[in-house]
Amino acid sequence: MTDKDKQTNELDDSAPHALFSRVEKNIAYIETALGNSTDLVIRHIQLNKTKCAVLFIDGLVDKHTVQNFLMEALMLEMPKRRVSVTTLYNTIKDASLPIGELEEVKQFKDLFSRLLSGETLLLLDEETSALAASTKGWRDRGVQETNSESVIRGPKEAFTETLRTNTALVRRKIKDPKLRIDGKVIGRVTQTEIAVIYVDGLADESVVEEVHSRLDAIDIDGVLESGYLEEYIEDAHFSPFPTVYYSERPDAIAGGLLEGKVAIITDGTPNVLLVPALFVNFLQSSEDYYQRYDIGTFIRLLRLLSFCVALFMPSLYIAFTTFHQEMIPPSLLISLAAQREGVPFPAFVEALLMEFTFEILREAGVRLPKAVGSAVSIVGALVLGESAVQAGLVSPAMVIVVALTAISSFVFPSYNMAIPIRMLRFLFMILAATFGLYGIILGLIALIIHMCSLKSFGSPYMSPFAPLTTKDQKDVLVRFPHWGLFSRPSTQAKNNQGRTSHSSRGGQS
Amino acid sequence: MGNHTISPRQFMYLVILFTVGSSILIIPTPTAAMAKQDAWLSVLLPVSAGTLIIWFLSTFGRQLENKTFVEAAIFAFGNWFGRLLSFFYLSFIFILGALVLRNIGDFMTTQIMPDTPLQFTHILFLLVVIFGARQGLEVIGRSSEIFIPWIFLLLFFLFFSISPQINLDNLQPILGGGIKPILSSSLTYLGTPLLEMVIFLMVFPYVKEKKKAGRAWILGALIGGLILTLVTLFSVLVMGSDLTALNAYPSYELAKKINLAGFLEGVEIIVAIIWMLTIFFKLVIIYFACSLGTANFLNMEDYRPLLLPTGMGMVVLSIVAYPDVAYFEAFLGETWFLYALTHGMLLPLIIWAGFMIKRAHTESS
Amino acid sequence: MWAIIAILIVAGAIFFMEVPKLKKKKQIKDMWYVIILLALATAATLYESTGMETPNPLDFIQSVYAPIRSWFQN
Numbered sequence: 001m002t003d004k005d006k007q008t009n010e011l012d013d014s015a016p017h018a019l020f021s022r023v024e025k026n027i028a029y030i031e032t033a034l035g036n037s038t039d040l041v042i043r044h045i046q047l048n049k050t051k052c053a054v055l056f057i058d059g060l061v062d063k064h065t066v067q068n069f070l071m072e073a074l075m076l077e078m079p080k081r082r083v084s085v086t087t088l089y090n091t092i093k094d095a096s097l098p099i100g101e102l103e104e105v106k107q108f109k110d111l112f113s114r115l116l117s118g119e120t121l122l123l124l125d126e127e128t129s130a131l132a133a134s135t136k137g138w139r140d141r142g143v144q145e146t147n148s149e150s151v152i153r154g155p156k157e158a159f160t161e162t163l164r165t166n167t168a169l170v171r172r173k174i175k176d177p178k179l180r181i182d183g184k185v186i187g188r189v190t191q192t193e194i195a196v197i198y199v200d201g202l203a204d205e206s207v208v209e210e211v212h213s214r215l216d217a218i219d220i221d222g223v224l225e226s227g228y229l230e231e232y233i234e235d236a237h238f239s240p241f242p243t244v245y246y247s248e249r250p251d252a253i254a255g256g257l258l259e260g261k262v263a264i265i266t267d268g269t270p271n272v273l274l275v276p277a278l279f280v281n282f283l284q285s286s287e288d289y290y291q292r293y294d295i296g297t298f299i300r301l302l303r304l305l306s307f308c309v310a311l312f313m314p315s316l317y318i319a320f321t322t323f324h325q326e327m328i329p330p331s332l333l334i335s336l337a338a339q340r341e342g343v344p345f346p347a348f349v350e351a352l353l354m355e356f357t358f359e360i361l362r363e364a365g366v367r368l369p370k371a372v373g374s375a376v377s378i379v380g381a382l383v384l385g386e387s388a389v390q391a392g393l394v395s396p397a398m399v400i401v402v403a404l405t406a407i408s409s410f411v412f413p414s415y416n417m418a419i420p421i422r423m424l425r426f427l428f429m430i431l432a433a434t435f436g437l438y439g440i441i442l443g444l445i446a447l448i449i450h451m452c453s454l455k456s457f458g459s460p461y462m463s464p465f466a467p468l469t470t471k472d473q474k475d476v477l478v479r480f481p482h483w484g485l486f487s488r489p490s491t492q493a494k495n496n497q498g499r500t501s502h503s504s505r506g507g508q509s
Numbered sequence: 510m511g512n513h514t515i516s517p518r519q520f521m522y523l524v525i526l527f528t529v530g531s532s533i534l535i536i537p538t539p540t541a542a543m544a545k546q547d548a549w550l551s552v553l554l555p556v557s558a559g560t561l562i563i564w565f566l567s568t569f570g571r572q573l574e575n576k577t578f579v580e581a582a583i584f585a586f587g588n589w590f591g592r593l594l595s596f597f598y599l600s601f602i603f604i605l606g607a608l609v610l611r612n613i614g615d616f617m618t619t620q621i622m623p624d625t626p627l628q629f630t631h632i633l634f635l636l637v638v639i640f641g642a643r644q645g646l647e648v649i650g651r652s653s654e655i656f657i658p659w660i661f662l663l664l665f666f667l668f669f670s671i672s673p674q675i676n677l678d679n680l681q682p683i684l685g686g687g688i689k690p691i692l693s694s695s696l697t698y699l700g701t702p703l704l705e706m707v708i709f710l711m712v713f714p715y716v717k718e719k720k721k722a723g724r725a726w727i728l729g730a731l732i733g734g735l736i737l738t739l740v741t742l743f744s745v746l747v748m749g750s751d752l753t754a755l756n757a758y759p760s761y762e763l764a765k766k767i768n769l770a771g772f773l774e775g776v777e778i779i780v781a782i783i784w785m786l787t788i789f790f791k792l793v794i795i796y797f798a799c800s801l802g803t804a805n806f807l808n809m810e811d812y813r814p815l816l817l818p819t820g821m822g823m824v825v826l827s828i829v830a831y832p833d834v835a836y837f838e839a840f841l842g843e844t845w846f847l848y849a850l851t852h853g854m855l856l857p858l859i860i861w862a863g864f865m866i867k868r869a870h871t872e873s874s
Numbered sequence: 875m876w877a878i879i880a881i882l883i884v885a886g887a888i889f890f891m892e893v894p895k896l897k898k899k900k901q902i903k904d905m906w907y908v909i910i911l912l913a914l915a916t917a918a919t920l921y922e923s924t925g926m927e928t929p930n931p932l933d934f935i936q937s938v939y940a941p942i943r944s945w946f947q948n
Contacts, residue, residue: 452651453644466651809904814892821915829928
């Protein structure tokens, strides 16, 4: 065990330790606890003959605030005549510091968490409580345009890495006093701030409670991204399907909150979680609501179609060319057979080869810098596609199938719904290669049964199809015009179903 | 046992799927052989008569409250005799399950996958069935809601696209052979699937709103019967009764004849999909009832551990059950109706009587 | 030969999937029922896989119902 570890442990053991009365002792304690870190700034000053110290972490505080408001006020506007330490302390606390947020700190544990999250501490000699001024301010990316969920029509802003900015983005969309933001700190070492957001009266209380209890049960040393939380709180750990929705678009999250869902914002990541998440949520984009309802409906149906294409296309190709040639129309069969002539592999190996190639290209494309990315696509499209066909390794039809599959899997607005499709596709290809269509249909039945067995925070994953809710169909595959969307999804907003003022009769059930 | 309850609507869907499953393969051939051009009447006739049977079963089911059939038998007739009766009931379900499994296996290996050994088709199918049964009734009910629209859509597509080839002469003369052949061939439909409905007495305790559920049961059987009537009717209308009787799978032949404007042909696979889906649900219900009944029989806490061993047994039975299709058709024509009658009508009647007496007895004392 | 090995592997897999769970839940009686049923099913499968003439329950049912049937048809 290194010295540093020992100290952290000591810190843990003596965690609820009260502050000492001597300022030197306090500073010494803080310095050892932080291991003399270089970013800790300590400024010793004398106020009214009392020894004081101002502490902050360089880089986490807004130096302008510290300089202009805190230091200036302390050094220039102190009482001239000699007063007792308590009076001095109270004057500073109540009167002379022009800082919005000022708190008393009596325990070291509290002191450290404040110091390390960017507050400035003022320690006075002979006083067992310190003052913590909120001077948080660090460089962040700022609210920028979203990269991963771009839209043509609709707001372009995206969440950032800063929790407060993110809650503000949501608050700016929903200016209702019933919007609740509950705070939490998760991660023994990282002390990551979490905010649970919901609209009181819209969200189901039991879901809110469930979210809180699942978050509280998390015991982990660090939370660096919301994915850490997602794996802890999701319902189905052994399912390829995501049961927690995430988005970096404030409008998507606000839309979810209005449907009675609960959002979880994690400090340090722009990806905000939203529960309960149903299967259909992953096929919907917030843009569906901004464009006219007819095109919104059309695009939703298109997405469902491309879901099926992305999942089944290669396996159907394998099944038909290997087992059920008699079901292909004769003219098509002839051209397929002519293409496949000279291809040394069975259709299954051919498909597997191409699918893996595509997956590799895709991963390479995601990781590479933008400049090199185009090179990869040239290599992929020209060298692998074109030359593989010319070399007679794969048939042109197979390239079309793989290309169509690939493009279809990019249609989904949420990236994590493409993941189960990417993985299950290979399973279906194996089924098709061994049992043909029989295997595919049985696989499909098993898939649907599995999806029907999933739940997300109490809501059946396949609702409103199974169990069927006729009232909720207006915003699933088709999108009704906004004046037709008079009620919220009944599985989530149990309390207040009416969206418009004259349709609240369904509520209070 | 767990929290699996289903809504009356889901129950109705399951009844429809159960009625159509495997009967859609079996029914047209023997009815067309016996009743010729009136085959569809010999399906329609027992559909109405079946209402009576189901009315009795659903009334019984409501009186049972939350007891399954096996529990009721043990309650009414005591540990030994009650178990003996339930043993007959369970063996009926088990044998039916094996036969249904063999139906789909036969179809697949003769029509679609000629190179795949029978055992493997059975094992794969049963694995999915076991997976479904393990998830419990609630999930089965929900997935039926997903599949029902597809089945109706495919059926509609089948009827719609074959309609240009209808030849009304194939139905003439109506009642040409008198009423007698219709009556005797309607026994086929009574045997499968109507009398098999007794299996739902294992499921009925888990349906919410019993009164609605009883109506859903009758309605489901009517809708299912109507689908089978239409399938038989269309087979006779398009192919004539002789060809229908000769074919092992007339509805599959029917779909092969689809040719819309020269480009839409070879779509018989949609019929295969309907069959697989309906038979799957029929088998899941049978399988659920069988393992749940066995668990009740043995006083076990959960039926799930029984699923896999039962599956092994069912695969074996489905293979050895009959050597060829001729044997099966003879068995279906001669013995199955009687076998189903004793287990689907007589047995529930006996247990109903015993149950009512016992209940009156316990209430008075 | 391969069939026998495959059947034994499957039976073993089922055993290890179901029995330890029941034992952990202290459902000893249920555990024995599962073991007995599994043994019966395995025995039947093994018997069938050897290709010997397997007794068919359908034959049995037919012979039971034969007298009723002939009475029914008259």
